[in-house]
Amino acid sequence: MKIPLTESLIVDVVPEFRSISSTKSTLLLANLLEAKSDREYRKAATNLRFHLQPENDSKTTKYSCLHPSWFDDYTKKDMVVDATTCRMCGYRQDCTLGQDQRDYVEIVSLDNSRIPPKKYFQENCFTAYGKNGTTVIDPFLGFSSRSGKTRKLYIISQNEFSRRFPNSNSNYEFDSSIGYDRNTGQSIWPIDQLFLQQYELISGKLKFEIIGDKDIFDNKLSIIDQNCLLKVAYENGWLLQSDAGNVKLGIKILFSRLIKTLKHRGIYPQMRNLLLLSMIPKIDIPYNYSGSGHLNIAMRWAELKPNDLERYRQHLKLDETEDPVQELLLSRIIQPLFKEQNEGVVQYLPRFPMIAISPSKLFKNIEFEQSVGKIIDVNENNGDEILLLIDSLGFDLSAGGAINDGS
Amino acid sequence: MMDLECVESILNQITGGSTNLILFPKSKDYSRLSGLEENHIIVSSLSQLCDLPLRIRRIMYSEKLNEKDSAVSGIDRIIKDILSIYTEILSKEIGKVESTKWRDNLYGNIRQIIAGEGPFGILNGRNAIIEIVEVPNEDRIKIIQEMKFSFPHGPKIIAKRIIGVGEAVERMEKWDVDDSFADLFSVLQKLNSFSAITTSTRIQHIFLWSDMPLANYQPSFLKRIFSDYIYHFSNNSPNDAVVILLVNTSTNSTTLEKASFNQREYLALKRALSGGRVYLCPGANEEVFTDPVLRLNRPNSVLESKTYFDDVETRIKNLKLFDLRLMKGVRHIVSEATHDLVETSSIAIMSSCWKGTWTESREVDGEQVI
Numbered sequence: 209m210k211i212p213l214t215e216s217l218i219v220d221v222v223p224e225f226r227s228i229s230s231t232k233s234t235l236l237l238a239n240l241l242e243a244k245s246d247r248e249y250r251k252a253a254t255n256l257r258f259h260l261q262p263e264n265d266s267k268t269t270k271y272s273c274l275h276p277s278w279f280d281d282y283t284k285k286d287m288v289v290d291a292t293t294c295r296m297c298g299y300r301q302d303c304t305l306g307q308d309q310r311d312y313v314e315i316v317s318l319d320n321s322r323i324p325p326k327k328y329f330q331e332n333c334f335t336a337y338g339k340n341g342t343t344v345i346d347p348f349l350g351f352s353s354r355s356g357k358t359r360k361l362y363i364i365s366q367n368e369f370s371r372r373f374p375n376s377n378s379n380y381e382f383d384s385s386i387g388y389d390r391n392t393g394q395s396i397w398p399i400d401q402l403f404l405q406q407y408e409l410i411s412g413k414l415k416f417e418i419i420g421d422k423d424i425f426d427n428k429l430s431i432i433d434q435n436c437l438l439k440v441a442y443e444n445g446w447l448l449q450s451d452a453g454n455v456k457l458g459i460k461i462l463f464s465r466l467i468k469t470l471k472h473r474g475i476y477p478q479m480r481n482l483l484l485l486s487m488i489p490k491i492d493i494p495y496n497y498s499g500s501g502h503l504n505i506a507m508r509w510a511e512l513k514p515n516d517l518e519r520y521r522q523h524l525k526l527d528e529t530e531d532p533v534q535e536l537l538l539s540r541i542i543q544p545l546f547k548e549q550n551e552g553v554v555q556y557l558p559r560f561p562m563i564a565i566s567p568s569k570l571f572k573n574i575e576f577e578q579s580v581g582k583i584i585d586v587n588e589n590n591g592d593e594i595l596l597l598i599d600s601l602g603f604d605l606s607a608g609g610a611i612n613d614g615s
Numbered sequence: 616m617m618d619l620e621c622v623e624s625i626l627n628q629i630t631g632g633s634t635n636l637i638l639f640p641k642s643k644d645y646s647r648l649s650g651l652e653e654n655h656i657i658v659s660s661l662s663q664l665c666d667l668p669l670r671i672r673r674i675m676y677s678e679k680l681n682e683k684d685s686a687v688s689g690i691d692r693i694i695k696d697i698l699s700i701y702t703e704i705l706s707k708e709i710g711k712v713e714s715t716k717w718r719d720n721l722y723g724n725i726r727q728i729i730a731g732e733g734p735f736g737i738l739n740g741r742n743a744i745i746e747i748v749e750v751p752n753e754d755r756i757k758i759i760q761e762m763k764f765s766f767p768h769g770p771k772i773i774a775k776r777i778i779g780v781g782e783a784v785e786r787m788e789k790w791d792v793d794d795s796f797a798d799l800f801s802v803l804q805k806l807n808s809f810s811a812i813t814t815s816t817r818i819q820h821i822f823l824w825s826d827m828p829l830a831n832y833q834p835s836f837l838k839r840i841f842s843d844y845i846y847h848f849s850n851n852s853p854n855d856a857v858v859i860l861l862v863n864t865s866t867n868s869t870t871l872e873k874a875s876f877n878q879r880e881y882l883a884l885k886r887a888l889s890g891g892r893v894y895l896c897p898g899a900n901e902e903v904f905t906d907p908v909l910r911l912n913r914p915n916s917v918l919e920s921k922t923y924f925d926d927v928e929t930r931i932k933n934l935k936l937f938d939l940r941l942m943k944g945v946r947h948i949v950s951e952a953t954h955d956l957v958e959t960s961s962i963a964i965m966s967s968c969w970k971g972t973w974t975e976s977r978e979v980d981g982e983q984v985i
Binding site for chain 2 (some may be wrong): 336337347349350351381383384561568569571572574575576577582584585586588
């Protein structure tokens with residue numbers, strides 16, 4: 209299904225033909241067919257067009273040639289032609305007259321959902337109200353740098369979308385998240401993005417040190433940070449209300465070790481600026497509380513890079529004096545990976561802008577903010593499921609996963 | 616449809632007519648909302664909150680940026696000059712292809728700053744494209760400053776200045792400019808003068824729902840709520856949005872027009888954020904106002920007034936508002952006015968709405984970063 213992104217400039221007019229002198233026209237057409245070079249062809253086409261131009265008193269509808277520069281007798285003046293001239297023009301095959309060259313979107317269905325007809329999309333999603341009545345508009349204007357340009361949009365049922373892009377962390381509000389990690393099935397927030405960029409530079413240099421609870425009392429974790437950590441830990445289920453005091457101490461030890469690792473001299477110069485940033489809860493980071501940048505980054509690191517916690521776990525196993533509480537906490541924090549990174553499949557996706565199309569009875573099931581998408585508008589239809597019209601921001605969603613479409 | 620005259624009258628009283636009002640625009644008639652100048656309050660019905668992100672982006676990215684002979688087209692020209700000079704400088708260092716990429720990055724940044732903070736933010740504030748840093752020196756009466764501009768291999772110093780301690784100088788004054796950046800600096804100066812005289816536009820979007828005619832609520836209560844939003848609750852971003860629910864809590868009221876939200880209205884409430892306010896407005900017959908001791912103890916006295924608070928709780932439960940984040944972390948405020956008490960008791964719930972911009976944060980825009 210293709211939907212043009214601008215008003216049609218083509219006026220459907222019934223062509224009016226007139227009779228022409230057959231002998232000369234036949235000769236000129238023959239000239240055209242016999243032309244041996246582009247130059248000869250251009251000359252023959254010019255003669256033919258000149259011969260077929262309408263007289264001033266002709267009653268047919270006259271208009272200006274769209275491509276006067278294609279002919280030898282080109283001047284900047286308008287070249288008057290009519291339907292008969294164009295019908296027999298030597299460049300008829302290449303002429304853009306009557307061709308629809310508007311940018312358009314192609315709506316591609318990603319599952320077997322019953323999608324509304326083209327007219328529904330045109331009237332509900334692609335119409336803007338202006339001073340002079342309605343006009344065509346790209347609904348993703350301002351959400352996609354490709355808006356207004358020819359591209360694919362995708363339509364998929366909400367159920368299938370959730371299946372393809374599962375969300376492993378439902379504790380957070382996704383309003384301000386900016387992307388999605390396919391490996392962990394988690395949304396990522398502005399600070400995460402900065403962290404992940406730095407992480408690429410430091411991941412090979414991470415060194416864990418297991419030295420009891422010394423780090424907590426060595427100012428790796430301030431009192432404010434300890435309080436913030438406990439609040440986040442309870443909300444995320446890393447700590448349970450029934451946990452004994454040693455588990456609470458254990459989580460402080462765990463995160464002070466992670467902070468110590470981030471502060472290691474081998475990586476601190478790269479991380480310093482990021483760790484010292486102030487971070488706004490629920491905007492820059494998903495938590496309802498904000499500790500120091502060190503703690504915030506350590507907590508996000510633990511969630512976004514579970515493999516590193518696995519490495520930490522291996523270190524623990526080597527230390528016979530270590531408290532088993534650490535193992536308990538790791539089992540609560542480490543999220544199973546959804547997918548190992550496959551070549552060609554993009555790990556990090558932006559949050560796609562989406563338009564929901566739903567019967568009103570299902571409005572209650574619509575979630576505006578989802579881990580990998582945000583609903584920017586809702587349109588009602590008489591279907592039986594929630595559909596999502598998605599601007600994939602340059603990613604090809606039809607390939608089973610999401611790959612960059614290279615545009 | 617709510618009584619337009621009542622809303623208009625209250626808002627005019629509060630703003631003294633200094634702010635333009637647009638009441639209940641037709642759904643998705645964004646053309647009327649784009650290209651606005653000066654301050655505006657747009658009052659819409661609750662169901663229109665569903666497409667708030669779409670509305671905000673349409674306003675931000677409308678044709679306003681392309682209008683000729685307007686202030687914005689002036690800024691467009693200056694930005695084009697900045698980009699062209701920047702690309703010219705870069706192409707000498709890293710080639711034309713790479714410099715085009717950097718130009719696009721810079722354009723993206725500027726576009727986002729304009730959308731989030733207005734033209735002033737391009738040279739000022741934490742997202743500005745220039746940075747002015749102080750160079751440590753031992754002279755106690757002079758301050759040395761450097762102006763830096765971001766380039767691919769790190770920021771470059773494009774100008775330096777020495778000013779006396781306490782000397783009042785404008786942001787773009789007294790700079791000794793590096794010759795190779797003279798053109799760039801000159802166009803930055805133009806931008807600075809331009810953004811200083813450009814009036815900022817601020818739009819406050821109010822999404823209003825009421826379960827009975829506004830005339831039935833206590834007049835001073837309504838005034839207090841709108842006034843609180845306009846002058847205290849809203850932030851200074853170019854577009855701010857709030858939902859206001861006016862709810863009658865008297866169980867025996869005969870004036871109730873809407874017992875609950877329709878499906879679209881209830882969906883729209885999911886855009887409301889937590890941390891809002893609940894205004895309590897007990898009616899003339901509530902016991903809370905007859906006990907002189909309890910009156911000294913508001914808001915606790917109101918909360919301890921069993922009948923009033925039970926009614927409030929029941930009504931909120933019936934409206935299924937407890938299931939929404941709108942009711943999380945709310946602050947209770949009691950309407951203190953007693954001179955114009957009405958029979959019906961009521962509450963108002965006011966909460967900010969997520970608009971889909973990152974003006975409060977590090978200015979990264981989801982679709983552009985990954």
